[in-house]
């Protein structure tokens with residue numbers, strides 16, 4: 066097959082014919098004139114060239130390019146979840162409007178045939194993130210002394226000003242109120258750049274991936290109270306489990322052991338109460354300890370318990386990929402913070418003016434995990450023998466290989482309030 070850049074010129078033609086031809090050449094296509102001349106060593110400009118500054122710049126640029134690709138994939142996945150009425154032709158990867166995501170809300174229908182594409186692109190993001198986590202170690206080959214030799218020239222530039230990193234966080238669903246406060250607001254650093262402010266605002270206003278996933282989860286077939294009523298059945302199974310646990314606890318002859326098991330059974334009961342009582346759940350959401358809307362959580366529990374049914378197999382893989390994304394970003398934060406401590410210690414301010422290591426350490430908490438509730442689903446698992454058996458009708462419904470939910474499956478799609486739309 067002819068190389069797409071060669072404009073039909075075959076291998077056996079003279080090479081100078083290629084350079085003379087009007088077709089596009091490799092360097093031109095990739096705009097290498099721009100990319101490969103974009104490494105400006107400040108240390109060299111001050112006539113004290115530091116060898117490792119080259120690596121420092123290349124590493125950051127490589128990160129930014131990968132951030133760009135992740136955002137590209139993320140936007141397309143959001144469109145696929147949001148699909149149909151946005152004028153988006155997902156298979157050709159083109160959209161009529163640039164952002165593609167409808168401005169004032171989420172279309173109700175997920176075009177069901179596109180879910181494999183969602184999975185493929187989420188998995189691609191996962192692989193890129195794995196690379197980004199590992200890439201930190203290359204920069205760690207620079208010694209703190211070498212970094213010190215050019216660090217002052219950078220000031221006040223800082224990764225904190227990475228617009229793409231913020232867009233990525235917002236598009237995933239990190240909310241302003243969950244961020245660690247730094248100079249009041251992360252908007253501040255874009256103060257003099259109207260385009261950046263506009264992009265940030267758009268990323269905050271559009272439905273995030275988390276929001277779209279929640280809408281989709283709330284439509285999980287089987288949640289309908291008037292039909293299979295998964296939640297009602299699951300609740301009865303949990304009650305049975307808790308009674309069994311308490312009875313077992315009472316059977317322990319040794320008082321210490323008995324008390325331990327009784328306390329354990331009571332604390333599990335209290336935890337389960339928080340998912341059966343919607344107001345308790347919402348209170349946890351308002352404290353940031355849970356992120357998902359009530360219906361979305363129910364869908365996620367159902368998919369997790371019945372993941373062996375053909376129709377839930379892909380949704381379960383999607384949930385796993387979403388958790389992987391959250392995990393890997395947390396791992397990146399962790400690797401980055403360790404590198405920062407190694408380079409500047411834990412008492413120096415960052416070039417962006419934060420407390421440096423201390424600030425970054427505080428971003429490692431659950432507040433930045435967008436799919437936190439998926440991690441915590443394990444708390445609500447029940448033993449296989451207590452999983453409510455599927456009715457014949459439900460078994461049939463879930464037996465077909467998943468092509469997505471049918472919008473008629475479940476009309477319970479108003480759970481995610483989309484307060485960020």
Ligand code: HEM
Pocket residue numbers: 124125128129204212222223224225226227230401404405408409414415416417418419420421422424425428
């Ligand atoms: C020698 C290597 C590095 C050092 C010492 C360093 C240091 C820091 C410090 C101290 C901060 C806190 C903000 C501030 O006050 O400046 C920060 C934030 C940040 N850095 Fe780095 N950094 C390094 C490499 C990188 C690389 C390779 C990237 C890749 C893009 C990066 C991306 C970021 C991002 C996105 C933030 C904002 C994190 C947040 O607010 O959650 N940094 N960095």
